[in-house]
Amino acid sequence: MYLLFSLTAVAQSAKGGKKISSDLFGLFFEDINYSADGGLYAELVQNRSFEYNPTERKDWSPYSYWEYLANGFSYGRISVETSSPINPNNPHYMVLDVEHIGKEAKFTGLSGVGLKNTGFEGMVVKANDKYNFSMFVRQLSKEPISFNISLQTPKGKVLSESKISTSSNDWTKYTANLIPTQSNDTASLVILATSEGKFAIDVVSLFPEKTFKNRPNGMRADLAQLLADMKPSFIRFPGGCLAHGDGLDNMYRWENTIGPIEQRKEQRNIWGYHQTTGLGYFEYFQFCEDIGAKALPVLPAAVSCQNSGGTWRVGGTGQKALPLDEMQNYIQEVLDLIEWANGPVTSTWGAKRAAAGHPTSFNLQYVGIGNEDKITPEFEDRFKMIFDAVKAKHPEITVVGTVGPGQDGDDFTKGWKLANNQKIPVVDEHYYTSPEWFISNQNRYDAYTRNATQVYVGEYASWGNKMRNAIAEAAYMTSLERNGDVVRMASYAPLLAKKNFTQWKIDMIFFDNTVISPTPNYYVQKMFSANKGDYYFGKVITKDEKDNSLAASCVQDSKTGDVILKMVNYGSAIKPMKINLGKFGPDVYRDAEAEQTVLAGDPDTENTFEKTQNIVPTSSTIKISNTFDYSAPAMSLTVIRIKTKK
Template sequence: MIDFRKSTLAVIAGIGLMLSAAAQPKKISPDLFGLFFEDINYAADGGLYAELVQNRSFEYSPTDRQEWGPFSFWEYITPGFSYGSIQVETNHPVNPNNPHYIVLNVEHVGDAGIGIKNPGFDGMTVKAGDTYTLSFLARQLTGAPISLSVSLQTPKGKILAEQSLSTSSSDWKKYTASLTPSAASDSASLVILVTSTGKLALDVISLFPEKTFKRRPNGLRADLAQALAEIKPKFIRFPGGCLVHGDGVGNMYKWKNTIGPIEQRIEQKNIWGYHQTAGLGYYEYFQFCEDIGAKPLPVLPAAVSCQNSGGTWRIGSTGQKAIPMDDMQNYIQDVLDLIEWANGPATSVWGAKRAAAGHAAPFNLEYIGIGNEDKITPAFEERFKMIYSAVKAKYPRITIVGTVGPFPDGEDFSKGWAFANNLSVPVVDEHYYKEPEWFMGHLDRYDAYDRSKSKVYLGEYASWGNTLKNALAEAAYMTSLERNGDVVHMASYAPLLAKKNHTQWKPDMIFFDNNNICLTPNYYVQKMFSTHQGDVYIHRIVSYNAKDTTLAASCVQDNKTGDVILKLVNTGTQARGMKINLANFKSIQPTAVQTILTGASDAQNTLENPQAIAPVESVIKVSRKIEYTAPAMSLTVIRIKTRS
């Protein structure tokens, strides 16, 4: 449990030469820098979630998009003069949560059979020699076994990999096959052909690369997951964002709908205008956090929907809907059940469900978020208080993160902070997207925050762009987060991922298509801070002309290693001098590792040129007093050892 009751040292009142004279290191949050994931911009399905088949369970519908339906992204094919029919049925589903499936009725088999073809998300990218695991559920509707051919094909029909199967049951049964392409393709399709007469039901048709991140089944796209792992985040907040409280009460994200076998999960409309399969669900989120050493921070609705529900995306919009009070006890129980699912023993009701999924040990959940940038209404306040009181009573060691609206000031911000302080909420979640100049002009934002009240989680922030100028403004601001790491408990840039041709929101940290990823300058800034976190902030180490508003700096120390870590930011177009005084450290090793991110202010990385801007690492000599010239438009991190 995090103890927020301990007093902290005096607040630093400025930067550079204006720093306080306090000389003692100040303890800062051990969980300062992390990640925020939301299924926006096709970040999950078609993105981080490695599933290659789109609309695998035939659950797409006009509620997702007006033009979509169960057959979306599927093509009915009858090669070789075969004929028959295809239809969607719901009378005998695999599971009530997954009501739609297709029925193929093969009346005549010509040269090839009849079947279906799926191009995935903008084409399937497959690599020669890699193995892809196909699985599907099938049920014979006529007596004899039915033969099938499954293959990966190019747009011109060239077969890259092929296997034959035969059904064996009139009940739903899972079938699998391994497909190893003989050649690479970035526009392959999955083809399933029935090659004998009969009637066959099919559902949950899935294709995964064997090489998912850490080779997890139902796993994550390896290159995207690895890029996130390399940030070494202290936490991951998931699954959103506005996705959490949804487009109306019926569209709220319900964690219980996202666990268990994928055919039992409930799919639904995504608030960002597409579909979510829930294949990347709570089990996968928690597993990924564990795999990369990040603490999970699940965020649940505060029993109210997004105030922008119904398409009212404007300031002051009033689309917020609330769960009826008669249903609140059931909703509160869902919140409590999540904590038991994450932390309870395998013998508990919900801990047993976690164990059945393959994780007998608890996930050691510490944080839970309630609400997401909600409008602070009486309905919100009443329901949040009920949830907060119930969690606090049953699980006092869980740290609850509240919310104070979508902006850094204004009515909801003021009301949210007053409400949080009245309840003594341990941490509150602030959000803001602003121009780079705003960040540079507000480096003192947290200097005057009351250390005796709620701590801050800066859950979403970005500077409206992916140029180096944007990234360096964020870097300068992050030095102020370190300086105020006693009151700013956590921070995460947002949004995280964006797929080419499917981006609803900019800026984003990582852009990608099916083949490549683009790490933005913003990504590198986050990585440089996150991989060089400290647990104490040390004052009066870096000095410079206090009138130069283009400069910012911080000094932290990692007590586990003894390393002293300097972050030096120059957002100006001219090189600037800084003085570094390490005289108070007992031992300074003669060499240090220096990492510099620099370039033109408007430089940015693209999928076509992903390395236009990237950090450069070198080994430098250091002494107790350093005259450092910060290059124009740069972030420099210097890591200095104090132990041999």
């Protein structure tokens, strides 16, 4: 429930409040469940650079998701080659030798030899919208090659087409605009050579012009807007397990993900598919800036995931460590990131950021080192080397460490010992467990040491997307606000999941190419994230303290003066709470009107692709006073925002 009303009142913060983190609620994005390619990243072509590989999936190859075409009794040959790529980071490309273009009178279509790509289970195109096509071609024969580029329905109806002719024996980028005459959810891109000759082709791309904020190489607009609506304080990226990777060669190296897309290094995704890195560090930072969130990039601690090679089956024995003689170069890579994000345009890496179109600093504040790593001596040695180097050269950067993959256990204990010894500013705790655990552990952080290492709850969820899961998480989130002087940040995980492509079945937002299904968990996260404060006040909301199904918190946003109440009822019946706003001024809120939004429902209800609005917040207008009673509906979250005018 979200409650909003306007008053004339004394703003800033009331006396007696406890200062808490203003960065408390944010997002964690990892390329899992096809969250990036085929998801948030708006590229419509799948396997655009012919880099798919059987090491990612046994039935994959550079030819995957491409269909060879020989229309109208034409014929030719096709091969994948690596001898003269656009860039060493992008080694594979396709060669087509068009030997004959058919001219049979009985064939009524367009004759030619070429390729068709169906994208990620079809390309969604909208009538009269513009789609930006590009490809790199190297002419291998003497005469220019003529191409017909089109968008087609599954039955071959042409929705839009354009013509291109090659002009160089060097790799050259060719572009065209396609504007469909009709909408279609399962369109294909067809590239047809209509003249004889031989050519190489690579990095075939099709983007909607209407990306989020109309950014080139940008985000799928509807998904991105759903995230922007949450008003997160930060975004953690790119992982997760994706960050430290499946073996040392699979670690996510940020430098490989910036610059022109044809120069970026694609690689295997630890979650069993492919990552183009088209959604790379520049795009992550730009998205953070676009939605007003701080960037929290996570870099490997020079060790790979302990589950590398599938060793999670035998206890997670797969961690590999970068050789010590390579550590100075790796440390420099970490320092280079900070220069790239914040350095002046006259610096080496600041100049690269400026060349990408962002001359001003990204104002990076946080850097994560490691992700739920096994706390081995190898990890500790390398973490200390990186941490000390960052601290020495960039004391303005807050380093976020890690304390293993669980809420307790050996790695947790060792990680916290390391944090205390090294005085790490913030460490990242993770836990995925039952709703009952979240209800029973609302006092987890009450006894944590203050004025010491703070906590980032970087990944958490209650193993479900039903209403009961979301409300259990809401109850726990009130305790994070209450302990916001030691809990610096928190983010639910995972964030996105594409239908039929999930590796992790408990996620915040489910989607396919046309439908988005936010979970009840999403609405809980949004209601907290969009209603953060930076001061916490106790004893404003009175409830039965013996009933752990009830939870509540009161915060104030000192920038606006807004007072925000959150009330949670995990029980099966309506339960009373009392609110006293006296500490914010006598009679300040007498007979004030408020807008009330309620998230409530049956504990086993969830949203689906067929019924995306089974659980959604609802709004109404009520009146409140300086003191008032509230009846919290069963299985509900209530957020009351008291908006003051200075």
